[in-house]
Amino acid sequence: MATQNLILYTTLGCSLCEKAKVEIWPLLDKYPLRLESVDIAEDETLTRLFGWSIPVVGLGATDDVLCWPFTSEELDAWLAQRVV
Incomplete structure (x- = not known):
């Protein structure tokens, strides 16, 4: 299975984003995914x-994302439906 990016939409000083990473890290090897942080402040559309709603995770399509709060179990279920 090829490694793809799990995008974490974030911005500078986002303390909730650090909490989200704790839920994300255990799942990166399972799928396999690479975590890519994208600062929404640099893009008007993303802002x-x-x-x-940040932190938000996605696989590239901005209309199919998982918004905080989420647990690693919820993220796992979300990823299981999308990562082939």
Whole structure:
């Protein structure tokens, strides 16, 4: 299975994003995924989409994401439906 990116939509000083990483890290090897942080402040569209809901994770499609709060179990179930 090829490694793909799990995108963490974040911004500088996001303390919840650090909490989200704790839920994300255990699943990276399982699927296999690489964590890519994307700062929403650098993109007007991402700021509009996720400004009030970060941290948000996704696999690239901004209309199919998982918003915080989530547990590693919830993220696992979300990924199981999307990572082939």
